[in-house]
Amino acid sequence: MQTKRMTFSSRWLPYALLAPQVLITLVFFIWPASQALWQSMLRQDPFGLRTTFVWFRNFERLFDNPLYLASMKTTAIFSVATTLLAMSLSLLFAVMVNRMLRSREWYTTFLVWPYAVAPAIAGVLWWFMFNTSVGIVPYMLQGFGYDWNHRLDGTDAMILVVLAAAWKQISYNFLFFLAGLQSIPQSLIEAAAIDGASRTKRFWTIVFPLLSPTTFFLMVVNVVYAMFDTFGVIHATTEGGPAQATNILVYNVFRDGFVNGNLGASAAQSVVLMGIVVVLTVVQFRWIERRVNY
């Protein structure tokens, strides 16, 4: 890793400059993370009197637990659905906005602001629209003969949280897709147009492949978002229900740790989640390397 060619020299100053950040990192990140590792191998008796070291037994239990496995499946469905929905809609919007000249700024402004809405608030907004007694959407769905009830029906609840989570993420994806589209050389597109390729054909054979670094980057970001940042969406609305139908992993850690007070299990789940984050980060970094060579 480089520095400037010419640097300052001081025995203590660089350490002093780094101290605040390193200190906070150690106290609030490294230490708790190592605590989670340690606790994930301990088990407390029901009265909290005795703690025993149980090696990987917490993990074995975790992966034998059908509820946890179900939560993994729920998380997978939720992340994939949210990512697909948010990305395809924002790609569509970005491609359309990219055609515009005068109205581009205007549309961008209108599509960008949901980024500012907290996930929990996004959840409440959609929760209200779909509310079974006063909500506008169930009322309309009733006209089509569909009886919406996310309090009883797991699928309805899942659709609700996916919509809320994806809605909030559209603006982020849109901005990156738009930036990606604008960096594609116009000459390529013109050349293809001269050869008689239609707009649709140009999109799938030139624009979409050239956009693939952005798409891949956004895919990782969206999966991370759906897995970790959507806690608020779930907690403020369905609280994991009905019957665990929207109980994603992050919510499960919270519930086992704070509501059920099962520290060992919660810590083991934290470790599993950290593993997932590390894998996703490594994927991300490899992508960056690839892009440099590209």
Added chain:
Amino acid sequence: MVENDRFGSLLAHLILILGVAAVVFPVYVAVIASTHAPGTFLQGVMPLLPGSHAIENYRTVIFEGRAQAGAPPIGLMLWNSFVMAMMVAVGKIAISLLSAFAIVYFRFRFRIFFFWVIFLTLMLPVEVRIVPTYAVVANLGLLNSYAGLSIPLIASATATFLFRQFFMTVPEEMLEAARVDGAGPMKFFKDILLPLSITNIAAMFVIMFIYGWNQYLWPLLVTNDERYYTVVMGIQRMVTGADSEPLWHLVMATVVLAALPPILVILFMQRLFVKGLVETEK
């Protein structure tokens, strides 16, 4: 534009207008709901045109709260959110500027090691290690305090990384000239580097303010004293706290107030926001 195709661009406008409408609709519904009297919601589906109780509802929410449900007035919560967002944004920027300065402009032992210690934090969102982090904050006696709300969120690698990238693009001649004139490191930092970074700092501030304002899980964990509730987490208590159907007109007034400040920040600083967002990821 390669060819002129009337129908295509009409279709594009149509898709975008529908898209914008779909994106705006949830917030529109919330704003409308916040202007109605409580009785409106008992009659079934909610109306789509504004009612006449806007001022009354917002005044209730900001100054009085809901005494019977134990929800404190929103005024204080808004203030708490503001304090937290400011502390997180300013704190992050301050410590990141300092550490990026150290990493780029000094050669010292364990430089790479510190760099990685900081970068590890990129990987670990709070959500992943809630219980142990909570334990640390509790042991330090920081529960129910502004410090407990903000300090643990201050360390993050994103800002450090952004400033490092930026400092690397500052011409070498700047430093050489400053040294010829006899400036020490801190003078160089204060009089040359900071003024040059001002756009980046502002862009970072927009992103971090929104990040701090929108925190949910963390305030939920470290506060149980109403005086320290932030508005985003306060809403959850209004929705699920009572057994009966929530008082939607008040909940939605709160939602609007909670979402408004960060939305205004984005709308007024759109260019800085886009810059901050796109550059932190590169």
